[in-house]
Amino acid sequence: MAELPAEVAYLDNAASTPLCQQAAEAMAPLQRDLYANPTGSHRMARDSRRRIDDARDVMAEVLGCEPGEIIFTAGGTESDNLAIFGRCWHMADLRGAQGVVSEQASVPVCSAIEHHAVLEPVERLGGIMVGVDASGTINLDALASELSANTAIVSVMLANNETGMVQPLAQVAEVVRSAAPNAVLHSDAVQAMAWLDVAAQAGDADLVSVSAHKFGGPKGTGALMVRNSLELSPLLLGGGQERGLRSGTHNVAGIVGMAAAAEVVLQSRAQQVERVSILRDRLVDGLLAKVPHTVETGDRSRKVAGSAHLCFEGVESEALLFLIEDVGVYASAASSCSSGAQDPSHVLAAMGYSRELAGGSLRLSLGYETTQADVDLALSVIPDAVARLRDHASDALAM
Ligand code: PLP
Numbered sequence: 001m002a003e004l005p006a007e008v009a010y011l012d013n014a015a016s017t018p019l020c021q022q023a024a025e026a027m028a029p030l031q032r033d034l035y036a037n038p039t040g041s042h043r044m045a046r047d048s049r050r051r052i053d054d055a056r057d058v059m060a061e062v063l064g065c066e067p068g069e070i071i072f073t074a075g076g077t078e079s080d081n082l083a084i085f086g087r088c089w090h091m092a093d094l095r096g097a098q099g100v101v102s103e104q105a106s107v108p109v110c111s112a113i114e115h116h117a118v119l120e121p122v123e124r125l126g127g128i129m130v131g132v133d134a135s136g137t138i139n140l141d142a143l144a145s146e147l148s149a150n151t152a153i154v155s156v157m158l159a160n161n162e163t164g165m166v167q168p169l170a171q172v173a174e175v176v177r178s179a180a181p182n183a184v185l186h187s188d189a190v191q192a193m194a195w196l197d198v199a200a201q202a203g204d205a206d207l208v209s210v211s212a213h214k215f216g217g218p219k220g221t222g223a224l225m226v227r228n229s230l231e232l233s234p235l236l237l238g239g240g241q242e243r244g245l246r247s248g249t250h251n252v253a254g255i256v257g258m259a260a261a262a263e264v265v266l267q268s269r270a271q272q273v274e275r276v277s278i279l280r281d282r283l284v285d286g287l288l289a290k291v292p293h294t295v296e297t298g299d300r301s302r303k304v305a306g307s308a309h310l311c312f313e314g315v316e317s318e319a320l321l322f323l324i325e326d327v328g329v330y331a332s333a334a335s336s337c338s339s340g341a342q343d344p345s346h347v348l349a350a351m352g353y354s355r356e357l358a359g360g361s362l363r364l365s366l367g368y369e370t371t372q373a374d375v376d377l378a379l380s381v382i383p384d385a386v387a388r389l390r391d392h393a394s395d396a397l398a399m
Contacts, residue, residue, distance in 0.1 A: 005328030009374035012330050013214075013306055013367030014161055014191060019257070020216035020368070026260035027218065030253040038250050039239065048252050055259035062262045063208055063225045064199025071224045071242045072255050076190040076211030078235070079224035080117035080155075082245065083186040083207040084108050086232030087153040088125050091182075093233060105182035109146055110155040111138045111167070112350040118155050118188055119346070135299045136165040136351045140175055147179035154183050158192035158202055162334055162347040162363055163298040164307020166196065173204035184230060190214050190222075194265060194367070195273055195304040206230055212258035215265050216368060221254030268368070276366050277305035283364060283375045284308045290383040295357065297348065308364040311353065315360040315389045323385040329378050331364050 010018070030051065036044035038052055053067070060067040073079045091106040108127035110118050113136060122129065130143045138156055147154070156172045159165065169187055176185050186207040189198045194215040202208045208225040212218055226232060226245065238247030281300070288294055293313040303309075312320065317333035324331065334345040348358035364378060 005326065007373070007377055008328045008330065009377040010330050011364040011366060011370070011374060011378060012332050013370070014363060014365035015332055016213045016219065017194070017216050017367050018369055019218060020261050020264050022264050023217050023257040023260040027253040027257040030256055034252065038252060039241065051252055051256050052250055055255045058259040058262050059223050062199065062266055063210070063223070064203055065225050066228065069225055069228055071226055071245050072250060073222045073224055073246055074220050074251070075222040076115070076188065076209055076214070077117040079209035079211070079222045080115065080188055081121050082224050082232065082235050083209060084118060084121035084125070084153060084155060085235060086245070087184060087207070089233035090231050091152045105150045105152040107150045108153045108155065109143070109151050111157065113160050113347045114155060114157055115161055115188060115190070118157070122155065132350050134352050135302070136160060136163045136297065136347065137302070138167055138172065140168070140171055143172065144175050144179045147176065147183065149180070149182055151180035151183040153186055154180060155186040155188065157188040158196060158198065159304045160347060161191045162345055163309045164191070164303035165298045166192070166302050166304060169202055170204055192304060195269065195306060212254065212261060215261050217258040217261035218254050221251055221258045223258070272368050273305040276370060279370055279372065279375050280305060280308050280366050283378060284310065286379045287382060290379070291386050297351065297361070306366040308366065310362050311348070311357045312360040312362065312386050313357060314393055315386055317359060317361055319389055320360070320362060320385055323388065324381055327381045329381055331362060333361050333363065
């Protein structure tokens with residue numbers, strides 16, 4: 001195995017966060033001792049069920065809804081798919097049942113900067129994508145012009161996973177209410193949970209997606225908040241768990257771990273936002289000062305606290321990530337799912353960035369465990385790495 005660097009700065013928390021101690025402690029005994037299926041009738045099954053009910057109460061508190069409005073899923077991707085397909089299929093079924101073709105809304109609409117877990121279902125259903133401005137904020141006039149009585153669902157994320165930009169959800173809700181009378185509002189709050197009061201900021205949404213591993217919980221667990229009055233078609237059919245919306249045996253330890261992490265978020269978010277945004281500002285200001293021809297994307301005053309996102313002119317992200325990894329800085333270029341496949345970022349393209357500049361993007365995402373030492377390490381290695389790559393590129397041109 002390759003030798004590991006002496007120090008490591010993990011600056012990829014938007015891809016996944018470390019499991020917090022409270023979640024790990026809550027999960028360990030469950031995995032070992034409480035293995036009964038929570039749908040059963042014996043004592044151990046009832047005990048499992050109780051743990052899920054307690055977790056549901058916590059998730060309801062953090063998302064600002066009734067416990068019965070929480071649907072446990074296997075993560076953000078499933079929650080997003082359930083919201084979009086579930087709503088559109090339900091409307092299409094209604095249309096079939098009532099024999100009405102044109103008057104039932106079944107068209108999904110989303111912003112052009114959504115995660116692929118929203119974009120692809122919307123594309124698959126022949127939906128509409130709405131543009132953003134240069135800061136990466138949804139264009140509300142463009143949104144209004146795309147909405148009609150045929151719109152079934154509008155999906156606008158609370159915080160973007162590449163730039164960290166927070167979207168004006170209350171204003172989006174107003175536009176939806178006035179221009180799309182049959183639509184419901186979905187918000188992907190996967191990147192917002194650690195930093196924003198989702199209950200307040202997504203309070204106007206009918207559907208909200210979250211994913212545990214983005215806020216200190218385990219991977220493979222998430223939730224979709226579904227307002228009680230709202231009907232969806234399920235993606236998975238079977239035992240009828242979760243109000244029939246998500247069949248399949250519950251991941252009890254995962255659900256309990258997610259709730260434990262959510263409790264930590266409720267208790268510590270305000271202090272963490274203050275602490276981490278100072279570190280983030282130091283990191284971004286330091287890089288802007290040390291590395292010429294660098295562009296910070298978006299508008300920092302409207303980003304979540306952990307998000308730093310920059311584009312370095314004349315550099316390829318892939319090469320930069322490789323160099324900085326070697327000296328202990330772990331980061332990513334675009335979203336976690338698309339790095340590896342070096343497609344240009346659809347988010348930066350929607351913001352009007354050229355392919356060349358977008359090709360030099362770097363996402364440094366801080367989290368609850370990020371320290372001053374992590375920032376110092378990043379500040380000491382990234383400027384050199386960028387300079388080396390630029391020198392290399394100009395040598396190659398001169399040859
Ligand atoms: N939505 C957003 C905004 C994300 O950033 C991600 C993951 O990066 C997802 C959805 C998918 O979540 P999960 O990894 O839990 O499937």
